[in-house]
Amino acid sequence: MPPRAAPGGRNAPPAADVVERRKAEHLRVVATGDVAGRTGPGWSDIHLVHHALPVTDLPAVDLSTVFLGHRLRAPLVVAAMTGGHDSAGKVNAILAGAAERHGVAMGLGSQRAALHNPRLARTYAVARESAPSAFLIANIGAAQLVPQDSGPPLTPDQVSEAVAMIRADALAIHFNFLEEIVQPEGDRRATGLREAIAGVVASIGVPAIAKETGAGLSRQAAQELRRLGVRALDVGGLGGTSFAAVETIRAQARGDIRGAALGTVYRDWGIPTAVSVVAARAAGLPIIATGGIRTGLDAAKAIALGASLVGIARPLLVAALKGPAAVEAWIGQFLEELRAAVFLTGGKRVDDLRSVPRAIVGDTRRWVDALEG
Secondary structure: OOOOOOOOOOOOOOHHHHHHHHHHHHHHHHHHOOOEOOOOOOHHHEEEOOOOOOOOOHHHOEOOEEEOOEEEOOOEEEOOOOOOOOOHHHHHHHHHHHHHHHOOEEEOOOOHHHHHOHHHHHHHHHHHHHOOOOOEEEEEEHHHHOOEOOEOOOOHHHHHHHHHHOOOOEEEEEEOHHHHHHOOOOOOOOOOHHHHHHHHHHHOOOOEEEEEOOOOOOHHHHHHHHHOOOOEEEOOOEOOEOHHHHHHHHHHHHOOHHHHHHHHHOOOOOOEHHHHHHHHHHHOOOEEEEOOOOOHHHHHHHHHHOOOEEEEOHHHHHHHHHOHHHHHHHHHHHHHHHHHHHHHOOOOEHHHHHHOOEEEOHHHHHHHHHHHO
16 A cells, blocks of 8 residues: 655645545535534523513514625525535525525635635535525635645635625635644644735725634634724634534544544634624624524524624535425524514514513623623
8 A cells, every 4th residue: 555645745636626525524524423512502591581562463573684784584694614516516506595585694615615626616606696686605714814834825816706706795704723723634824814814804895704613702803803804703603513523523534643632622612602792792893693503592592692693504504405495494493483582572673682681691601701800
């Protein structure tokens, strides 16, 4: 058996092939593996106060809201998940079609693969074809904005290409450094990151959204990101899919002892989503609560804490792999649960949730008190 080549060695596959293969592995592992965070997102510690006297009819509850100047029919983002490999195109088409029908937003997975291999652009572009009027969010990685051992940073033209690829309404810059340090082929350099982010934000023609991917945003990070010019924050908190767990599975499959051990230790590293929503309010920017949102009631609690929208990733990915009917059923049930929360707290519109009485208890209360103390 010939020796295995080191990453980047003479016998290593081209970078584009590595990224494409990794995207396919992510889809499979996220959909089928044991990758949920073992620390909860905090929703069980949030209690909305029941109002015994509703003020409108349940069917009349208005779920529409405005985000970055766009009106959505419900405060939902089909969160960034996939793209960059052949099987992703069908998934993105199904999810985008649902986003169009329900008038909600959709984020694409990292577009790095298509920027290296134009053949894969169709796996992302299909989202705009299926959702001609939906609010679509393009996606690039913060780590790829600075030089890495794996290659040079993305150029301004490449960033613009990612936006143009799906005719995006906004650009997410995702922060996944926890994943990168576990990932066998991860990008682990961050020198010059702030300057690079500021440059991207200033040069693109759409709003930039700073997006964490499972470890949450602190108050300090949220405020610094605002100073760098981003227009919204996706907290991507602890409690949903753990990408440290995802990369642990991949590392184990490769015999990467370092990555597997590191991922096991850091599987539950981060700030729970509910805590991160509270912390991020200090920046005064619109907030997307992503990470462990599993029901419409979870969404209502996130909005009551200060979120503008909620992002759903893994449940909709699993539904999409079953087909359009499963996605329709999931979103329909979710919206009914959210509508019920507005109704039962005495509201007429989903935005009324921001002013309803609520109690924070348990570990989430201790987190918030410690951070605010």
